[in-house]
Amino acid sequence: xxxxxxxxxxxxxxxxxxxxxxxxxxxxxxxxxxxxxxxxxxxxxxxxxxxxxxxxxxxxxxxxxxxxxxxxxxxxxxxxxxxxxxxxxxxxxxxxxxxxxxxxxxxxxxxxxxxxxxxxxxxxxxxxxxxxxxxxxxxxxxxxxxxxxxxxxxxxxxxxxxxxxxxxxxxxxxxxxxxxxxxxxxxxxxxxxxxxxxxxxxxxxxxxxxxxxxxxxxxxxxxxx
Amino acid sequence: xxxxxxxxxxxxxxxxxxxxxxxxxxxxxxxxxxxxxxxxxxxxxxxxxxxxxxxxxxxxxxxxxxxxxxxxxxxxxxxxxxxxxxxxxxxxxxxxxxxxxxxxxxxxxxxxxxxxxxxxxxxxxxxxxxxxxxxxxxxxxxxxxxxxxxxxxxxxxxxxxxxxxxxxxxxxxxxxxxxxxxxxxxxxxxxxxxxxxxxxxxxxxxxxxxxxxxxxxxxxxxxxx
DNA sequence: AGCTTTTTTTAGCCTTGCCTAAAATAATTT
DNA sequence: AAATTATTTTAGGCAAGGCTAAAAAAAGCT
Numbered sequence: 457x458x459x460x461x462x463x464x465x466x467x468x469x470x471x472x473x474x475x476x477x478x479x480x481x482x483x484x485x486x487x488x489x490x491x492x493x494x495x496x497x498x499x500x501x502x503x504x505x506x507x508x509x510x511x512x513x514x515x516x517x518x519x520x521x522x523x524x525x526x527x528x529x530x531x532x533x534x535x536x537x538x539x540x541x542x543x544x545x546x547x548x549x550x551x552x553x554x555x556x557x558x559x560x561x562x563x564x565x566x567x568x569x570x571x572x573x574x575x576x577x578x579x580x581x582x583x584x585x586x587x588x589x590x591x592x593x594x595x596x597x598x599x600x601x602x603x604x605x606x607x608x609x610x611x612x613x614x615x616x617x618x619x620x621x622x623x624x625x626x627x628x629x630x631x632x633x634x635x636x637x638x639x640x641x642x643x644x645x646x647x648x649x650x651x652x653x654x655x656x657x658x659x660x661x662x663x664x665x666x667x668x669x670x671x672x673x674x675x676x677x678x679x680x681x
Numbered sequence: 682x683x684x685x686x687x688x689x690x691x692x693x694x695x696x697x698x699x700x701x702x703x704x705x706x707x708x709x710x711x712x713x714x715x716x717x718x719x720x721x722x723x724x725x726x727x728x729x730x731x732x733x734x735x736x737x738x739x740x741x742x743x744x745x746x747x748x749x750x751x752x753x754x755x756x757x758x759x760x761x762x763x764x765x766x767x768x769x770x771x772x773x774x775x776x777x778x779x780x781x782x783x784x785x786x787x788x789x790x791x792x793x794x795x796x797x798x799x800x801x802x803x804x805x806x807x808x809x810x811x812x813x814x815x816x817x818x819x820x821x822x823x824x825x826x827x828x829x830x831x832x833x834x835x836x837x838x839x840x841x842x843x844x845x846x847x848x849x850x851x852x853x854x855x856x857x858x859x860x861x862x863x864x865x866x867x868x869x870x871x872x873x874x875x876x877x878x879x880x881x882x883x884x885x886x887x888x889x890x891x892x893x894x895x896x897x898x899x900x901x902x903x904x905x906x
Numbered sequence: 907a908g909c910t911t912t913t914t915t916t917a918g919c920c921t922t923g924c925c926t927a928a929a930a931t932a933a934t935t936t
Numbered sequence: 937a938a939a940t941t942a943t944t945t946t947a948g949g950c951a952a953g954g955c956t957a958a959a960a961a962a963a964g965c966t
Contacts, residue, residue, distance in 0.1 A: 459953060481914060494954055496915055501952085513914060513961060544794040554787055561782040569769040684923060706944060719924060721945055726922085738931060738944060 460488055461560060465498050466507060466526035467533075469518055479516050524591055528567075531587040533559035534580035535570050541581040542574065548581040548634075549624035564589070582624075583615025583634055583671060603648065603667035605674065609640045615671035623669060630660060637675065685713055686785060690723050691732060691751035692758075694743055704741050749816055753792075756812040758784040759805035760795050766806040767799065773806040773859075774849035789814070807849075808840025808859055808896060828873065828892035830899065834865045840896035848894060855885060862900065 468487045472479045481495045488495075503510040507522030518526060536558035540551040562570075568589055571577075578595070579585055585595035599614050613636045616623065627633070631654070641659060642651040648664035662670075693712045697704045706720045713720075728735040732747030743751060761783035765776040787795075793814055796802075803820070804810055812818035824839050838861045841848065852858070856879070866884060867876040873889035887895075 461953095482912085485913095491955065492914060493916085493956080497953070540791075543798055544791065546791075546794070554791060557786040558783075561786065562779055566765075566769065566771075566779060569771070573768055686923095707942085710943095716925065717944060718926080718946085722923070 458556075460490060460494075460498075462498070462502060462505070462507070463525060463529040463560065464488065464556075465502060466518065466522055467529050469508065469516060470523065470526040470530070473518065481516075484516075527587040527591045527593065528564070529559050530593075531589070532562070532567050534584060534586040535567060535574060535577070537580045537582075538574050538577045538586075539570065542577075547624075547628070548619075549621045549628065551581060552619060552621070579615070581634070582619045583613075584619070597673065599671040599673055601668045602650070602662070602670035602672045603664060605640045605650070605667075605672065607640055607643055610637060610675040611640065611672040612637045612675055613670055614673050617669040617671060623666075626666065627670075630662070630666075632670075638672075683781075685715060685719075685723075687723070687727060687730070687732070688750060688754040688785065689713065689781075690727060691743065691747055692754055694733065694741060695748065695751040695755070698743065706740075709741075752812045752816045752818065753789070754784055755818075756814075757787070757792050759809060759811040760792060760799060760802070762805045762807075763799050763802045763811075764795065767802075772849075772853070773844075774846045774853065776806060777844065777846070804840070806859070807844045808838075809844070822898065824896040824898060826893045827875070827887070827895040827897045828889060830865045830875070830892075830897065832865055832868055835862060835900040836865065836897040837862045837900055838895055839898050842894040842896060851891065852895075855887070855891075857895075863897075 465484070465488070468484055469479050472483045472487060476483065481492055481499070484490075484495045485492055499508060499510045499516055502508040502516075502522065506519060507525060508516050508518055510516045533555045536555040537551045539558075540546045540554060541548060546554075571589070577586060583599075585593050587593035597614065601617070602611060602613075605611055613632060613634055615634070616627070637655060639653040640650055641653045644650065644661070648667075649661050650667060651659055651661045653659050690709070690713070693709055694704050697708045697712060701708065706717055706724070709715075709720045710717055724733060724735045724741055727733040727741075727747065731744060732750060733741050733743055735741045758780045761780040762776045764783075765771045765779060766773060771779075796814070802811060810818050810820035822839060826842070827836060827838075830836055838857060838859055840859070841852070862880060864878040865875055866878045869875065869886070873892075874886050875892060876884055876886045878884050
């Protein structure tokens with residue numbers, strides 16, 4: 457088993473802050489798959505470095521410098537994922553673990569050169585926005601879970617909520633990939649699954665769970681405009 | 682300061698074996714810039730893993746599996762150096778430290794894809810041969826130090842003995858890079874320096890030390906064939 | 907409020923690799 | 937051969953990050 461770096465903790469805190477608003481030790485234990493005592497330990501380390509503020513039993517939040525490091529690490533991680541997919545032809549479900557290692561290599565200069573080499577990509581292979589060198593990463597998109605769509609919607613897959621290997625492989629099995637355009641043909645109220653139509657005319661029913669994790673952009677109503 | 686990995690030790694042992702035939706602890710202390718006790722410690726670890734054979738006070742040598750790991754690590758290191766120079770436009774004196782980190786990332790599969798992406802390069806940016814996936818790395822070249830050349834020789838720089846940053850920057854200052862073709866115009870016996878002629882007709886005198894570290898191929902005598 | 911459960915922290919120990927200082931062994935010189 | 941010097945090993949610690957088990961604090965119930 458790999459050791460969890462300070463940067464990994466900062467990234468995890470950033471993500472949990474966004475998802476949940478506040479960050480409990482428990483949430484970190486789950487996100488990082490470690491033990492409560494290890495989290496407490498590391499939070500002391502991070503607080504001593506000035507990257508988080510931590511009050512015993514109260515939770516933790518990033519300082520400005522902690523957030524800078526977290527975003528910079530996320531940037532490196534996502535750029536390397538783009539490299540692995542675009543240049544080395546890995547599939548989107550294979551790249552996370554290597555990017556986890558690669559994100560700890562190199563400085564800003566190397567990262568910026570990689571960014572340029574890749575053509576300044578805005579999103580990683582899972583559709584997650586890549587922070588800029590200045591730490592900006594509000595993507596202008598207005599994505600919704602596919603579960604929120606209704607019959608007749610034309611939708612394009614732009615991202616996934618769950619980048620876990622098993623979910624991605626599940627999508628692969630359904631021939632679903634980023635950029636794919638689908639039409640919602642029927643909502644099945646009893647179990648909240650939906651029937652979707654592929655560009656080639658084939659159809660399939662996707663479960664509520666699968667749909668909730670697909671982030672899509674609504675293009676237009678079928679037939680209209 | 683960075684910690685020295687098992688692979689770094691194996692690489693160092695491989696190099697010293699080649700350069701000197703046998704490997705003393707002292708040699709490792711110098712190559713890896715560490716302390717004798719650290720070397721003894723690590724040699725115990727490596728021996729326990731079956732990667733080296735080590736007899737107290739007698740020196741150390743690689744086992745077959747240790748040599749495999751060393752060559753595979755060297756392969757990764759050199760391929761990443763090619764990536765950094767060819768794709769990210771770093772210069773040959775900037776890449777060693779990052780490659781030192783990158784070589785620990787990825788498995789054989791990733792390395793082979795990187796190799797393919799780079800076009801299966803045979804040599805790294807310093808002219809060192811890149812071991813193949815099968816661990817072969819006898820380069821067929823017959824290179825000699827530029828210090829062994831004589832007046833009239835047309836020579837091409839194919840590698841360097843010393844890949845240290847300061848030596849490489851020194852060559853940069855002299856506008857000397859891999860592939861450059863020079864003509865030996867005069868050997869100065871008293872201090873063993875030589876006067877060389879550049880393709881553009883300019884000349885400069887290089888010291889014995891500088892020449893010894895330049896590995897060249899003799900192309901032909903000036904004027905002949 | 908008082909009891910129970912969950913969460914967080916403390917205490918104490920493991921592992922890897924590093925270090926210094928001192929002891930042991932080998933090599934070299936006289 | 938004896939003495940000096942150089943090399944290598946042992947002994948004992950340090951630092952990061954991780955762990956378990958137990959104590960402390962907070963939250964949730966009745």
